[in-house]
Amino acid sequence: MIAKLESLERELDMPKLLIVDDEIDIREFAKSYFRKRHIEVYTASGGVEALEIIAQEKPDLVLLDVRMEEMNGVDVLKKLRESGNNTKVVMVTGVKEESTIQEAERLGVTGFIHKPLILDELEKIVLKELKSNS
Amino acid sequence: MINLFSVAGVILFACCIVLILFAWSARRSSIISTWILFNAGVALWGLAAFIIGSTSNVVISSIWWRIAHLGIIFIPVFLVHNIVLICDFKKREILLKLIYGQAIFFLFTLFTPFFLGPLKSFKGFFYLTPKILYFPFFFIWISLVAFSLVILFQKTQTSQGLKGNQVRYLFWALLLGFTGGITNFFPVFNINVYPFGNLFISLYCLTVTYAIFKYRLLDISLLITRTTIFFIVYAFVLGIPFFMAFGLRGKLVELFGYEWWLVPLATSTVLATTGPFIYVYFQNRAEDRLLQEQRRYQATLRQASAGMGKIKDLKRLVTLIVHIMTRTVRVEYSMVFLNDIHAKKFRLGAYRSRQVRMKFRSDIDHETALVRVLQETQSPIVYDEIKQRTQDFGDLKLARLEAELKAIDAALVIPSFIDEKLVAILVMGAKVSGKIYSSDDLSVFSILANQSALAIENAQFYDEMKSTHVQLLKAEKMATIGTLADGLSHQINNRLHAMGFIAGDALDTLKLGHNLPMSLEVKEMILDLEHALNRIESNVQQGGEIVQGLLKYTRKDDGSIQDVALDKLIEAALEMTQFKIKPGEMSINHEYPSDLPKIRGNFTQLQEVFFNLIDNAYDAMMQRKAELKEANYTPTIKIIASGSINGHLNVLVEDNGMGIQEQDKEKIFTPFFTTKLSSKKGTGLGLYVIQRLIEENHSGTVVYESKYQQGTKVHLTLPAA
Numbered sequence: 001m002i003a004k005l006e007s008l009e010r011e012l013d014m015p016k017l018l019i020v021d022d023e024i025d026i027r028e029f030a031k032s033y034f035r036k037r038h039i040e041v042y043t044a045s046g047g048v049e050a051l052e053i054i055a056q057e058k059p060d061l062v063l064l065d066v067r068m069e070e071m072n073g074v075d076v077l078k079k080l081r082e083s084g085n086n087t088k089v090v091m092v093t094g095v096k097e098e099s100t101i102q103e104a105e106r107l108g109v110t111g112f113i114h115k116p117l118i119l120d121e122l123e124k125i126v127l128k129e130l131k132s133n134s
Numbered sequence: 135m136i137n138l139f140s141v142a143g144v145i146l147f148a149c150c151i152v153l154i155l156f157a158w159s160a161r162r163s164s165i166i167s168t169w170i171l172f173n174a175g176v177a178l179w180g181l182a183a184f185i186i187g188s189t190s191n192v193v194i195s196s197i198w199w200r201i202a203h204l205g206i207i208f209i210p211v212f213l214v215h216n217i218v219l220i221c222d223f224k225k226r227e228i229l230l231k232l233i234y235g236q237a238i239f240f241l242f243t244l245f246t247p248f249f250l251g252p253l254k255s256f257k258g259f260f261y262l263t264p265k266i267l268y269f270p271f272f273f274i275w276i277s278l279v280a281f282s283l284v285i286l287f288q289k290t291q292t293s294q295g296l297k298g299n300q301v302r303y304l305f306w307a308l309l310l311g312f313t314g315g316i317t318n319f320f321p322v323f324n325i326n327v328y329p330f331g332n333l334f335i336s337l338y339c340l341t342v343t344y345a346i347f348k349y350r351l352l353d354i355s356l357l358i359t360r361t362t363i364f365f366i367v368y369a370f371v372l373g374i375p376f377f378m379a380f381g382l383r384g385k386l387v388e389l390f391g392y393e394w395w396l397v398p399l400a401t402s403t404v405l406a407t408t409g410p411f412i413y414v415y416f417q418n419r420a421e422d423r424l425l426q427e428q429r430r431y432q433a434t435l436r437q438a439s440a441g442m443g444k445i446k447d448l449k450r451l452v453t454l455i456v457h458i459m460t461r462t463v464r465v466e467y468s469m470v471f472l473n474d475i476h477a478k479k480f481r482l483g484a485y486r487s488r489q490v491r492m493k494f495r496s497d498i499d500h501e502t503a504l505v506r507v508l509q510e511t512q513s514p515i516v517y518d519e520i521k522q523r524t525q526d527f528g529d530l531k532l533a534r535l536e537a538e539l540k541a542i543d544a545a546l547v548i549p550s551f552i553d554e555k556l557v558a559i560l561v562m563g564a565k566v567s568g569k570i571y572s573s574d575d576l577s578v579f580s581i582l583a584n585q586s587a588l589a590i591e592n593a594q595f596y597d598e599m600k601s602t603h604v605q606l607l608k609a610e611k612m613a614t615i616g617t618l619a620d621g622l623s624h625q626i627n628n629r630l631h632a633m634g635f636i637a638g639d640a641l642d643t644l645k646l647g648h649n650l651p652m653s654l655e656v657k658e659m660i661l662d663l664e665h666a667l668n669r670i671e672s673n674v675q676q677g678g679e680i681v682q683g684l685l686k687y688t689r690k691d692d693g694s695i696q697d698v699a700l701d702k703l704i705e706a707a708l709e710m711t712q713f714k715i716k717p718g719e720m721s722i723n724h725e726y727p728s729d730l731p732k733i734r735g736n737f738t739q740l741q742e743v744f745f746n747l748i749d750n751a752y753d754a755m756m757q758r759k760a761e762l763k764e765a766n767y768t769p770t771i772k773i774i775a776s777g778s779i780n781g782h783l784n785v786l787v788e789d790n791g792m793g794i795q796e797q798d799k800e801k802i803f804t805p806f807f808t809t810k811l812s813s814k815k816g817t818g819l820g821l822y823v824i825q826r827l828i829e830e831n832h833s834g835t836v837v838y839e840s841k842y843q844q845g846t847k848v849h850l851t852l853p854a855a
Contacts, residue, residue, distance in 0.1 A: 025632040029639040036646060067624060094627050116630035116678040118671050119638025 014040040015130040018059040020050040020076065021092070022068045030063070033119055034126065047071030051079060054087055061110075061129050062089045063122075066100055074100055077107050088129055092117070137258060140187025142332035147180030149339030165219045172212035176311075176335065178205030183318075183332060187259050195260040196253055203244050207271075210278035211237045213308075217282040220301070221289045236274055243267050257328060261321045272319065279312050299570050300522075303341065311338030363416045371409040375402035425574075431462040432578045438462075439585035448472075448593035452483035452558075455586050459562060460486045463575075465545070466563030471498050472590065473557055480505065480559050488566070498559065503535040508549040509556055514576045515539070515547040546571050548579045550587035557587040623681045630677045637670040697732040697855040698740055700775055700785065706737075707744035715752055720769035722748075731777045732855040739827045740852075746824050747787045747848055754791025754846060761792065762843065777854055782834070785850040794840040802838075828852070 017039050019030050027043040034041045042057055044050035047070060054062065066073035073091055080087065088110045093100060101112060110129060113122065150173045157170045182202030186195050211233050218226040243249045249271070251263035264272070286305045293301050314334020320327040378386065378398040386394040422429065438458045445451045452470045459468035467487035471480035480498040498505060507515065517539045524532045539547065543563055550558035560583050565571070571579075644660050644667070652660070701724070708715075708722070733740065748771060755769035772788040794802060803825050828834040832852055840846040 023628060023632050026635055029632075029635040033635070033639045033642055036642065067628075094624050114678075115627050116634045116674050118634055118675065119642065122638075 014038055015061070016040045016042065016057060016059040017126060017130070018042045018044060018050065018053055018057070018062045020044045020047070020062060020068075020073070021065040022046060022070070023065075026065075030119075030122075033123070037123070037127070039126070039130070047073075047076040047079070050076055051083075054080065054085060055083075059087065061126060062087055063092055063113075063126070064089050065092045066104075067094050074103050074107070077104060077109065081107050090125065090129065137187055139257075139259065139329060139332070140184045142330070142336065143180045143183030143185075143187055145180075145336045146332050146339070147177050147184060149336045150174070150177035150180055153339055153342060165216060168212050168216035168219060172209065172216055175205040175209040175212055178202070179209070180332070180335075189259070192253055192260055199250060199253065199260075199262045200244055203250070204241070206275070207237050207240050207244070210275050210282070213282050214278050217286055220304070221285050223285060233278065240267070240271050256321050264322055268322070272322075276316075283308060283312070307338040307341040310341065311335045314338070363420060364413060367409060367413045367416065371405040371412075372402075374405060375399075428572065428574065431464075432574065434458070434462045435578050435582050439582045442585055442589040443592065445589060446593055446596045448590065448597050449484070451586075451589055451593050453486075455560070455582075456484045456486040458582075459560070460488065463562070464566040466566060467543075468563065469542075469561045470586075471559040471561065472594075473555075483558070487563075502538055503531060504538045504547065505556070505559075507531075507535055508547065508559065512549060512551055514549070514580060516571055516576075517545050517547075518570065546576075546579070548576075548583045550583040550590065552584075552587045552591055558583070558590050560586070627678060627681050630674045630681070634671060634674040637667045637674070641667040641671070695734060695736055698735055698737050699732050700726065700730060700783070703733070703737070703740050703744055704748075704773060706741045707748055710741070710745040711748055711752065714749070720752060720755055720771060723770065723772045725772065726775035727777075730775055731783060733783055734853045734855045735832050739831060743824050743827055743850075744787075746821070750821070751787065751789035751791055751846070754793065755789055756791075758790070758792040758843065778851075781854050782851045783854045785852060786847060787850070788845065788847045790845040793842040793844050793846055794838075795842050799840065 017034055019027055019034075019041060021027055021030075021043075022045050024045070027045065031041040031043055042053050042059060044053050046068060050062070050064070053059070064073045064076060077089055077091070080089070086108070089108075090111045090113060091100075091104050091109050092113050092115060094115050104112070111125065113125060153173045154170050154177065157166050157173065179202055182198045182205065185198045186202065189195050189198075214233055215230060217223070218229065223229075240249070246267075248265050248267045250268065251265045253260040254263050255261075283305065286301060286308065289301045290298065290305050311334060314331030314337070317327060317331030317334075318329045321329060375398040378401060379395070383394070386397055390397060435458065438454075442451065442454070445454065452472065455470050456468045459465060467485065469485040470483045472483040474481045474497075477497075478500040480500070482497060504515070515535070517536075520532060520536050520539060523529070524536045542561060544561045545564040546562045548560040548562070549556055550560060560579070562579075641664060644664050647660070704722075704724070751771050752769070755771075758764075759767055759769060770790050772786070774786040774788070776784050778784055803821050825836055828836045828850060834850060834852045836848065836850050838846060838848045
């Protein structure tokens with residue numbers, strides 16, 4: 001019981017990362033990867049789900065894919081900012097999308113990462129942002 | 135009293151007055167002035183002959199004989215003056231002084247008793263008798279006329295074209311006229327021949343008048359034939375009834391009694407009615423014979439005109455036109471120029487020449503005198519005529535036109551009009567036969583030219599439609615490909631992205647297990663797996679780069695226009711190539727002046743252009759190196775640039791690479807066409823993108839020339855700042 005509580009407490013201390021991507025493989029493997037680094041990982045397959053999780057779990061950092069089926073990343077970001085939420089967001093863009101980048105910058109994003117991305121690099125960015133958070 | 139002498143006199147007077155009026159209406163020149171004076175002299179003689187012939191008063195006759203000699207004395211003087219001007223006779227100053235001197239001398243003696251004697255009765259009127267001075271006067275008179283005719287005859291032998299034609303007219307007219315004129319002297323020297331010759335002088339007037347009307351373009355042989363036929367036919371038409379009425383009157387009265395006059399009347403009616411038909415019949419027969427050659431090619435040209443509308447290929451059409459012109463008419467050369475509205479020029483569409491070499495092969499500017507005159511007059515231009523008029527009137531505009539025609543060696547220029555629009559210009563050299571272009575020729579050529587205009591416009595329209603169609607298809611294809619490439623690359627990118635994550639996570643998992651106890655074999659296996667996963671990651675990255683590169687071309691960038699220095703541009707382009715091209719692999723020579731103007735354009739796009747050009751050149755040179763294995767081969771790119779006067783920069787990028795094979799030359803600007811062996815090396819979009827960036831975004835041009843196994847040159851023109 002105590003051990004469970006301890007682990008819960010540890011979990012509460014753990015930085016929270018939300019990965020928003022409509023690719024199940026990305027969600028699965030990114031989650032597996034960051035978990036091993038003691039990061040609590042949430043995943044969302046779309047904008048609506050992502051906004052819910054952000055409201056509930058208050059993640060420290062959101063990795064937000066730009067191009068998604070249901071609602072695109074920029075719209076998600078816009079909705080988030082409109083609700084007065086200033087959570088750190090790193091946009092994951094596909095091929096260079098100038099207009100998207102400009103729009104996202106206007107809405108205040110922490111950074112951009114471009115697909116395809118090697119996990120080592122992603123780790124550096126995420127860890128840097130999470131560290132600067134605490 | 136009316137007699138032949140007085141009637142001929144009045145006819146002559148009238149004819150000469152008409153001639154003078156014609157000459158008067160022309161613009162003044164020394165040739166025209168002396169010509170008018172000469173005719174005034176002849177007119178005065180005609181008037182005097184009329185009065186002398188019709189009066190029975192010896193005093194009036196005596197006065198008019200002296201007035202007549204005012205004219206007679208000056209007739210050869212003005213004639214010689216006129217002829218030496220026409221023939222451009224050298225040393226004419228002294229000659230003219232002498233001639234005018236003798237005329238003035240005889241003018242004075244005219245009123246002394248040493249020139250004319252008392253009048254004698256002759257065939258019902260009074261004729262002059264000569265005194266001592268009349269004999270030298272007559273001798274000089276005849277000599278001057280003979281002199282004029284001789285130098286004019288010499289001129290007919292050396293002149294060609296229009297001038298030659300004119301001179302020939304004049305010669306024959308004067309010969310006729312003076313042959314007649316001489317008869318007026320017969321009674322003076324007691325030769326008992328009636329001075330009928332004044333009629334011949336009128337004939338001379340008619341000849342020259344006709345020549346003035348159609349002077350430029352009628353064959354002299356034709357004119358003489360026509361006149362002769364006319365005289366013979368009408369001698370019969372008028373002569374037969376006349377002969378019946380006077381010569382056969384007795385016989386007719388015997389046969390028909392009081393109604394005898396009905397016979398000559400009926401005959402004259404019949405002959406007068408049939409006369410014109412007979413005349414036309416003989417004229418046609420004679421002309422068919424004389425103009426056989428001309429008729430033949432005119433028929434061919436008419437047929438060709440009719441067939442032309444069917445040809446849709448412009449190049450073939452214009453080639454056919456010049457072919458027809460040179461072959462059927464036998465001219466030295468012919469050319470067709472087609473209007474290029476955008477370039478404000480008439481471009482040489484086709485030419486054909488009997489000689490191998492063509493002197494002139496450039497285009498005709500819209501601003502030339504030639505084009506302006508064609509637009510104004512809408513009728514053919516004959517070089518000889520322009521030359522003649524230039525000499526006669528010294529008009530500056532004509533002189534310019536003459537110079538332009540001379541520069542292209544044109545004998546005849548025919549405009550090709552559709553309504554008011556000058557579609558094409560046909561230019562022809564002289565006829566091989568040396569004959570002049572007749573007015574019949576001009577009308578047939580004009581028909582051909584206007585048929586050509588229609589056919590040319592048709593063909594141009596067809597061409598335009600075809601190329602629009604091709605462009606539409608191409609655009610459609612590109613749009614489809616663009617959309618497809620866009621969607622495809624996103625999908626591929628996402629797959630690569632996911633693969634990267636999967637490989638990365640698997641790698642991570644393996645690395646975390648390093649500290650677990652395991653056997654050596656397992657450890658080795660894990661290292662192998664890690665290596666494999668690393669390779670997957672690096673392949674993912676490479677794949678991502680290819681997708682990025684591909685998409686660069688289908689996307690638009692900001693398109694901002696600024697002043698760009700060429701060396702900065704090339705520096706930036708070389709920077710882009712540094713991953714591929716190792717230092718020392720090739721040399722780059724820059725050859726451009728330090729004050730080279732900057733380019734007005736978009737830096738990123740131009741960088742892309744030069745990157746692609748250098749990249750292509752490099753690949754071509756590496757291919758040559760690999761395939762030809764030449765011993766002393768140094769791959770070299772030359773970049774040569776210069777400013778030009780019309781606000782453009784000319785840039786030449788030259789390599790000594792493999793060059794382009796003939797069969798590929800048409801396709802190199804086609805999207806997705808590549809000759810580069812490995813797909814990693816080329817997307818097939820490079821040149822297509824260059825062309826689009828330069829032509830559409832910079833209103834420049836890109837042209838290349840290439841020799842297989844020698845190298846390629848790409849010429850760019852770009853707007854200067």
